[in-house]
Amino acid sequence: MKYLRLTLRFSGDALHPVHEFIDRHDGVERDLLLHGNTATDGWDTFLFYVDGEREPYEAALESAEQVVDYDLTSLGDGSFYAYLKQEESSIDDQLFGLFSRTGIILVPPVEFVEGGRATLTALGDPEVLQSTLDDLPPEVSASVERIGEYDGRQAAFDPGLTDRQREAAAAAVDRGYYAVPRECGIEDVAAALDCSTGTAAEHLRKAERNVMCALVELRSF
Incomplete structure (x- = not known):
């Protein structure tokens, strides 16, 4: 189909x-x-x-x-x-x-x-x-x-991210923001998004909130 x-x-x-x-x-x-x-x-x-x-x-x-x-x-x-x-x-x-x-x-x-x-x-x-x-x-x-x-x-899993939140999350993952140990800082994510560090951090916080809330709501959780 x-x-x-x-x-x-x-x-x-x-x-x-x-x-x-x-x-x-x-x-x-x-x-x-x-x-x-x-x-x-x-x-x-x-x-x-x-x-x-x-x-x-x-x-x-x-x-x-x-x-x-x-x-x-x-x-x-x-x-x-x-x-x-x-x-x-x-x-x-x-x-x-x-x-x-x-x-x-x-x-x-x-x-x-x-x-x-x-x-x-x-x-x-x-x-x-x-x-x-x-x-x-x-x-x-x-x-x-x-x-x-x-x-x-x-x-089945839809965290409901906006386009900008997806861009921020992708930039953070690509640059190792979530690696252990962390390979970049929020400044690098902000540079990739061409925005301030505060704006980049806000996009990531909202993306993380939405992902975790959607995960918890999964019936199979």
């Missing part, structure tokens, strides 16, 4: 105001679309998992004209669920329609990241996967990051 790991890039009116907010604000580390229905009685409904600051995210929802109702549920660890009801969007309708075709399955979650991008996994018939990419609306472009045989066990 073939799968694609895709990055979609949204431009113009296709970019949702909340995801424009993510570009501007550092307080949101993860924004995951877990479930969604489009054009149900003229309304679209979505459920997101958000790791970040609730207040500025809620302010972004308040200012988004198409969002008519929402409900935020805090999880007590700096994260929350966001249930949105908004006016019907032709772009969302087209995308959900494309990824609901016979012969293709969209594997949640869809992660929205900086730069008007979304990363997702789709699996199914290779011809249908290709035709789906060919039929994307002009406001949305796609790049294929990975292709191969699908194995759902790949998602």
Whole structure:
């Protein structure tokens, strides 16, 4: 069973105001679309998992004209669920329609990241996967990051790292930050990331927290 790991890039009116907010604000580390229905009685409904600051995210929802109702549920660890009801969007309708075709399955979650991008996994018939990419609306472009045989066990351990946290962790491992004895300092990791030592240390602390929390939550632990 073939799968694609895709990055979609949204431009113009296709970019949702909340995801424009993510570009501007550092307080949101993860924004995951877990479930969604489009054009149900003229309304679209979505459920997101958000790791970040609730207040500025809620302010972004308040200012988004198409969002008519929402409900935020805090999880007590700096994260929350966001249930949105908004006016019907032709772009969302087209995308959900494309990824609901016979012969293709969209594997949640869809992660929205900086730069008007979304990363997702789709699996199914290779011809249908290709035709789906060919039929994307002009406001949305796609790049294929990975292709191969699908194995759902790949998602069994998901520490939920952001792109920047993964970069920091990779740089630390590559340079021997976690070697025993340690072969480099946080200054070397910061230099690899082209950021301050404080920022590099913060990325690593959050990555380590997420990895250990995900490990403990594994049923087989």
